[in-house]
Amino acid sequence: MECKPNFEIDRKKEMMAVHDAMDVLNGKWKIYIISSVCHYNRRRFSDILNDVPGISNKMLSKELKELEINKLIERTVLDTHPVTVHYELTKHGRTLQTIIHNLTDWGLEHRKEITGRS
Amino acid sequence: MECKPNFEIDRKKEMMAVHDAMDVLNGKWKIYIISSVCHYNRRRFSDILNDVPGISNKMLSKELKELEINKLIERTVLDTHPVTVHYELTKHGRTLQTIIHNLTDWGLEHRKEITGRS
DNA sequence: CTGTATCCCATTTGATACTG
DNA sequence: CAGTATCAAATGGGATACAG
Numbered sequence: 001m002e003c004k005p006n007f008e009i010d011r012k013k014e015m016m017a018v019h020d021a022m023d024v025l026n027g028k029w030k031i032y033i034i035s036s037v038c039h040y041n042r043r044r045f046s047d048i049l050n051d052v053p054g055i056s057n058k059m060l061s062k063e064l065k066e067l068e069i070n071k072l073i074e075r076t077v078l079d080t081h082p083v084t085v086h087y088e089l090t091k092h093g094r095t096l097q098t099i100i101h102n103l104t105d106w107g108l109e110h111r112k113e114i115t116g117r118s
Numbered sequence: 119m120e121c122k123p124n125f126e127i128d129r130k131k132e133m134m135a136v137h138d139a140m141d142v143l144n145g146k147w148k149i150y151i152i153s154s155v156c157h158y159n160r161r162r163f164s165d166i167l168n169d170v171p172g173i174s175n176k177m178l179s180k181e182l183k184e185l186e187i188n189k190l191i192e193r194t195v196l197d198t199h200p201v202t203v204h205y206e207l208t209k210h211g212r213t214l215q216t217i218i219h220n221l222t223d224w225g226l227e228h229r230k231e232i233t234g235r236s
Numbered sequence: 237c238t239g240t241a242t243c244c245c246a247t248t249t250g251a252t253a254c255t256g
Numbered sequence: 257c258a259g260t261a262t263c264a265a266a267t268g269g270g271a272t273a274c275a276g
Binding site for chain 4: 027058062083
């Protein structure tokens with residue numbers, strides 16, 4: 001088994017990469033926020049607040065900041081009175097669509113599996 | 119836009135499915151545990167403890183139970199002294215490989231994006 | 237409208253010790 | 257080896273009030 005050493009290194013790298021990805025999607029709300037913004041292309045703070053059932057303004061604010069730091073969404077302040085703020089996915093953020101789609105498919109299959117082929 | 123209503127229903131369903139999936143992968147350790155078990159096909163408690171850096175036996179025990187409840191892993195007790203316990207992925211658990219692979223790829227790209235094309 | 241600041245509770249996680 | 261028990265600490269998250 002001369003492939004074993006590389007095998008191990010690859011596994012470390014894989015774990016790190018998965019960790020990076022999960023870190024970004026972590027928390028109770030991020031995927032829903034992304035889903036909301038992605039779905040409408042461009043969305044305001046209070047719109048997202050309505051889109052995501054149960055989220056508080058505090059949490060939304062916090063999560064949006066983290067998503068911005070991770071360059072997944074872009075925040076645009078419009079000079080209106082009172083101010084309007086748009087959020088939209090960056091190009092990088094849109095690359096998450098594949099993952100969200102996979103998670104959706106898997107989630108549907110999983111529910112079947114757990115509930116016994118409902 | 120006569121497609122709007124279905125659009126909305128689909129979004130709810132999608133959110134629910136993604137939620138189901140994230141629920142299962144939730145917590146700090148599950149994906150690493152899955153990754154470990156998957157990688158070696160069959161793995162013992164203490165092996166996983168070593169594979170996943172930083173995890174405590176309490177957490178490992180708890181996470182393994184949840185994974186078992188969700189039918190992602192199977193626990194086998196061998197009648198040795200002292201007892202040996204094997205964990206392996208179920209067929210359903212193995213379907214997570216696609217997602218883990220996607221997360222890995224995305225994580226690598228994300229790191230490039232954040233660190234500025236390292 | 238778009239947030240920020242507090243306060244406070246619940247859940248999660250870690251450290252350590254112990255059991256069959 | 258494969259866990260459990262217990263206590264303590266950290267974190268997450270809701271409610272409410274307030275600010276630009």
